Amino acid sequence: MSGQHLARLVGDVSGERPVYGALARSVRGLVLDGRLALRTRLPAERDLAAALGVSRTTVTAAYDRLRDEGYIQSRQGAGSWTVLPPVRMSSADPRTAQAGARFGKAHPPPDDADFIDLGCATPAAPAIFGEAVAAAVDELPRYSSGPGYEPAGLLGLRRIIADGYTARGVPTGPDQIVVTTGAQHAFTLLTQTLIEPGDAVMIERPTYPHALGTLRRRGARLVPVGVNEGWDVELAAGAMRQAAVRMAYTIPDFQNPTGHLMPAAGRAALVDAARRADAFLVADETFADLAHDLDAPREPPLAAFDSGGRVITIGSASKLFWGGLRIGWIRTTAPLARRLVLAREPFDMASPVLEQLIVRELLLRVAEVRTERAEGLLRGRDALAGALRALLPGWEFRLPAGGMSLWARLGAPIATPLAETAERLGLRVVAGPVFGVDGVLEDYVRLPYVLPPETLRTAVERLALAHREAESAPATRSLPAYV
Template identity: 60%
Template sequence: MSDARYVSGLQLARLLGELPAERPFYAALAAGVRTLIRDGRLPLGVRLPAERDLASALSVSRTTVTSAYDSLREDGYVSSRQGAGSWTTLPPVTLSPLPATPSFTADPGPAMLPDAIDLGCAAPAAPAVFTEAVEAAVRELPRYTCVAGYEPAGLPVLRAAIADRYTQRGLPTRPEEIIVTTGGQQACDLLIRTLVGRGDSVMLERPTYPHVLTALRNRGARLVPVGVADGWDLDLVAAGMRQTAIRLGYFIPDFQNPTGHLMSEPDRIALVEAARAAQTQLISDETFSELGIDEPVPSPVAAYDTGGRVISVGSASKLFWGGLRIGWIRASVPLIRKLASAREPLDIASPVLEQLITAELFQRLEEVRAERSARLAASRDALVEALRTRLPDWRFTVPSGGMSLWVRLPSPVATAFCEVALRRGVRVVPGPVFGADGVLEDAVRVPYVLRPDVMREAVERMATAYAEAENLPAARSVPACV
């Protein structure tokens, strides 16, 4: 078994919800567990409850549970060992080669058609005020050119602007508690390098941000995923933290990437309490926090923390522009100093001009937020309407903000579909890219960052590609740019 986690009968019954009243019932029970494993809500390597416990929780006979477990073992979704119990697995996959399928890469290159629609990256173009902000920053730049220009913690003017924004959102912050990084991705990587050692247990969501998965694997961390396909189950999060001695937890509470879920205030409180009880440090990735469309975002997770346990990560990429490559970390002053020293061998400091541009954009924050909200709402609504019309069997929850839909397919053909879609002129990222262990083949992420008319055309191409993909063998290559 891959880790020491287990799920109780009551917890599994809650995850299963109301099962179809079909006969034989064991088949419905086995199908429900298979679905939980495939979509990531039930992690791999988790010990299942004893047959008697699950039978009691479901108010069924033990024979029914035994038959369901036998069916799951035959299909490869459960493994058992005498005296050790049963735990979740995935069946082996035999892949057949696809005919002349292009590989996904960070740079689509010649594989993309000339009129291709790229939904591989959830990132918008720069806002209307961007040119004005650049001009203002250039006028400010001569004030900084008389010195070396290296500020490992970031320019004071930008640190102050970021700190003020946290304070406005309900988390009092001083500039000394901020370090500016070269993008949010570097912020996460710097924290992982500083806080995680080889073999340390790190809890993260499934699905989650793929580049953090890569950073944790490179560090040799032991990954402990918790499913969030349908939202956060804080009871399971707390149980996982207790059972596996989690050193660090990485969560995306604000319009989670890729699902778009927004963590409620009670769940934020419960997450901090679970981390406190388990002596776990938390990274709260708030890259999408300013992108509410239908409802405001609660206060940052760190606002519910009194012990310095929560570290906040932010980025200018989604709200302002990805080309700025400016991110930041909010943490205790001692940790900020440690991070500033740790980043010096990597890149010394972030570029001065980009920091000045970001500081100027913070002064126009509400204007940028209003523009982003209006454009994202129009594109999101166009995408939703087109999907419901052309692909009515695809399932999704409309997010109240963020930049993407997490779409569940009727069949587990996500990778094959994305390969075909690329040939049909639309680039989409399949679910397994966002998971640590090969599940999520029934999901794709569809960002709504392009114009409404482009989103409608993308759905037309996806509908054609999906009809073809259902008849193809499984694909093997996956996209790197997300």
């Protein structure tokens, strides 16, 4: 990283005293929240001093402090690079058996009606769900006389999905749509088709944990770019170019978990960066229909800035409609769509016909569902935010304009013990490290607001108790590592 680039990330530290301490704190914060990737080579002391307008002695002292704290390592002739301090693990601590990422559906809540699960950001089915199911069942006999295998998906569903993209300014035909068994299946299918073990893939940090799992299982080399403060397209472009990435995975609409919405200018620049790096750009639009203000203008899809078939879009029925509907889709070029259909047949021949018919019925009445979702999520968001401000005033978060969760900063790297303590108090939350790589984001938690307002207020009461316990724990307590 150049001195100018790091200086831009650090900001103005000249007004704080001592300046070297402020510089060290800023770099430490960049490492902990993922904006400065681990193993990033830092600029030479002289270069950073010139970029910041401070003395070289000041930068030397800041680097020394970071080295003492365990946030950088140095070797003569090789420079300095970012690391994390070693995590202390105790074999006598029973919690070490629980070390690892616990996330959502893979770990159902205990059989306790009083237990509150904030580990899964998915709401209940909408009010018109029963009517959609009944209409789909009535339609099913038209399909039951055939084999029931449609590897690309039912034509009627693909046509409605394609029309939706066309209405958003991206002309699309049904031959460009592949219906999948959920968005996760869509991303796995793309990864299996386009990525070879060892290929570099740029990911956001934080990001959707199951996408990380898919890429790890494929053997991809992960190239993280921090988005806690939004997208730094210049940084992303540099990462794509320097790492020679094959694919970049992004969530531009109400990003999971931060809730950020990528502006149009950033979308255009990101697509251009992918073009120059000769990389595929996978846009996950799972949350794109979950704006809280339906009158606000929508940002154009990433694919609207693409003229070469480089942008591949993933959609899903699970967040807008219901998590139990395992239907997703991929929008891409017609030739790649045909490749994906052939690639899925050995392990997943087709998605369920009845579920596709239900999704088709819901898409025909999608405006009703969007309205219901916007009203419910806005109530939940404001109830959760109000409770946090009252009971945990030291936590920092921004109110997203869409999506389903708050990304809250705790002020101390205690997210993992906080989550463990909360579970003992009848509350599941997901700690920040689950959403990243290398163990960073330990001072964040994701808090979905899909549950009723009164349940969310109870959840924050338990969270406040857990926070007090985790915050008062001795500094030497052993912390499980997320890997």
